[in-house]
Amino acid sequence: MTVISVDLSNRPYDIHVRAGLLADIGSVLAPYARDSRLLVITDENVAQAVLPKFEAALRSAGLSSAQFILPAGETGKSWAQLEQLTDWLLEQHVERSDHIIALGGGVVGDITGFAAHIIKRGCAFVQIPTTLLAQVDSSVGGKTAINSAAGKNLVGAFHQPSLVLIDPELLSTLPTRQLAAGFAEVVKYGLIDDAPFFDFCADNLDSFFAGSPDIRAQAIIRSVQSKARIVAADETERTGTRALLNLGHTFGHALEADTGFSDRLFHGEAVAAGMALAFRYSVRMGFCPAEDAERVTELLKQAGLPTSLSEAGVSAEGAALVDYMRHDKKMSAGTLPFLLARGIGQTFLSNDVALDDVAAFLDSEV
Ligand SMILES: NC(=O)c1ccc[n+]([C@@H]2O[C@H](COP(=O)([O-])OP(=O)(O)OC[C@H]3O[C@@H](n4cnc5c(N)ncnc54)[C@H](O)[C@@H]3O)[C@@H](O)[C@H]2O)c1
Numbered sequence: 001m002t003v004i005s006v007d008l009s010n011r012p013y014d015i016h017v018r019a020g021l022l023a024d025i026g027s028v029l030a031p032y033a034r035d036s037r038l039l040v041i042t043d044e045n046v047a048q049a050v051l052p053k054f055e056a057a058l059r060s061a062g063l064s065s066a067q068f069i070l071p072a073g074e075t076g077k078s079w080a081q082l083e084q085l086t087d088w089l090l091e092q093h094v095e096r097s098d099h100i101i102a103l104g105g106g107v108v109g110d111i112t113g114f115a116a117h118i119i120k121r122g123c124a125f126v127q128i129p130t131t132l133l134a135q136v137d138s139s140v141g142g143k144t145a146i147n148s149a150a151g152k153n154l155v156g157a158f159h160q161p162s163l164v165l166i167d168p169e170l171l172s173t174l175p176t177r178q179l180a181a182g183f184a185e186v187v188k189y190g191l192i193d194d195a196p197f198f199d200f201c202a203d204n205l206d207s208f209f210a211g212s213p214d215i216r217a218q219a220i221i222r223s224v225q226s227k228a229r230i231v232a233a234d235e236t237e238r239t240g241t242r243a244l245l246n247l248g249h250t251f252g253h254a255l256e257a258d259t260g261f262s263d264r265l266f267h268g269e270a271v272a273a274g275m276a277l278a279f280r281y282s283v284r285m286g287f288c289p290a291e292d293a294e295r296v297t298e299l300l301k302q303a304g305l306p307t308s309l310s311e312a313g314v315s316a317e318g319a320a321l322v323d324y325m326r327h328d329k330k331m332s333a334g335t336l337p338f339l340l341a342r343g344i345g346q347t348f349l350s351n352d353v354a355l356d357d358v359a360a361f362l363d364s365e366v
C-alpha cells in the first residue's frame with residue numbers, strides 16, 4: 001500500500017492507495033463507525049457497481065450502513081439534493097463526532113463534504129473515490145461545493161476529509177468516457193509543473209486505457225502526490241499556488257455552464273478543452289511555443305477528449321462565454337487572474353489578461 005500525507009499543519013490526513021483495498025475496507029473503517037454503523041452517501045450508478053461489494057466488506061468486519069443515494073451526474077450537486085441529504089442525515093441522528101462516508105465520484109464527494117461542513121456546524125467525512133477523476137483530484141484537498149444557477153461550485157466551503165481510501169480496481173466498471181474525463185485531470189498535473197509526468201502520460205496512454213494495473217497505480221499516485229503537495233502549500237487558495245490546479249477551469253467551467261452542467265460535457269472533458277484553449281491563448285499572448293500547445297492538443301485528442309469549442313459542443317459567442325467567467329471565484333477587484341503557460345510543465349498565474357481579448361480569442365477559435 002502507498003500512503004501519501006496531506007501535510008496541513010492543523011489537520012493532516014492520509015491517502016491510502018492499494019489495488020483490492022475495497023475487500024478490506026470494513027476493518028479500515030471500523031474506527032470511524034458509531035455502534036458499528038456508518039452513514040454512507042453514494043449515487044445510483046455506484047449503488048449498482050460498488051455498493052454490494054462495499055456492504056459485504058463492512059459485514060465481514062461486523063459493520064452495517066445506512067445509505068443515501070443521489071441521482072447520478074452533475075444534477076446531484078444541487079440545492080435540492082443538499083436539502084434532501086441534510087434532512088436525511090438529521091433523520092439518522094448524525095452526531096458531530098460522526099464520520100460520514102462519501103462513496104462515489106466527484107459529485108458525491110463534493111456534496112457530501114459540503115453537507116458534512118454545515119451539518120450541526122461541522123462533522124467529519126471520509127472519501128472513498130470511485131472514479132478516476134475523484135481518485136486523482138476531487139477526493140483530496142477539501143474543496144466542497146454545490147452548483148448554483150449562476151455557475152459551477154459557487155456555494156461551498158473548504159472542509160478537509162479525515163481519510164481518503166483509493167482502490168484503483170474500482171475503475172474496472174467505469175465507462176471509458178468517464179475514464180477519459182478523469183485522465184484530463186491527470187494530464188493537468190504534468191502541464192502545471194511536471195513535464196516528465198506529461199511525457200509519462202503520453203508514453204503510457206495505451207497501457208493506461210487498456211487497464212494496466214501498474215501504469216494506473218503510477219498515474220494515480222503521482223497525481224495525488226502533486227495535489228497533496230500543492231494543497232499543503234496553499235490550503236485555501238490564497239497565495240496563488242493552489243490556483244495552479246485551476247488550469248483549464250476558467251474556460252472549462254464556462255463550457256460546462258453553456259452545456260447546462262449535463263452529460264453533454266463532463267467536467268473532465270470541459271477541463272480538457274479548457275486546457276487546450278489555455279495553451280492556445282498562451283501562444284496568442286506570446287508566452288508559449290506553438291509546438292507545446294500542439295502536443296497538449298494531440299495527447300488529449302488521443303485520449304478521446306475534446307480540445308476545441310466545437311468538439312465540446314459549444315457554439316456560444318466569446319462574449320457570452322466570458323460572461324460566465326465573471327463568476328469565477330478567482331475574480332478580484334474586477335480582474336480575473338488567468339492560468340497561462342510558458343510551455344508544458346510551466347503554468348503560471350497572470351493578472352494581465354483582458355476579458356475582451358479572451359472573448360475575441362474565443363470568437364477566433366470557432
Ligand atoms: N473538489 C475538487 O477538488 C474537485 C476536483 C475536480 C472535480 N470536482 C468536481 O467533481 C465532479 C466530477 O466528478 P466525476 O467526474 O467523478 O463525476 P461523477 O461523480 O458524476 O461520476 C461520473 C459518473 O460515473 C459513475 N460512477 C462513479 N463511480 C463508478 C464506478 N466505479 N463504476 C461505474 N460508474 C461509476 C457515476 O455514477 C457518474 O455517472 C464535478 O462536479 C467537478 O466539479 C471537484
Ligand SMILES: O=C(O)C(=O)C[C@@H](O)[C@H](O)[C@H](O)COP(=O)(O)O
Nearest residue numbers: 137141143152153242245246249329
Ligand atoms: O483543488 C483545486 O483547487 C482545484 O482547482 C481542482 C479542480 O480540478 C476542481 O475542478 C475544483 O473544484 C475547481 O475549483 P473551483 O474553485 O474553480 O470551483
Ligand SMILES: [Zn+2]
Nearest residue numbers: 185249267271
Ligand atoms: Zn477539475
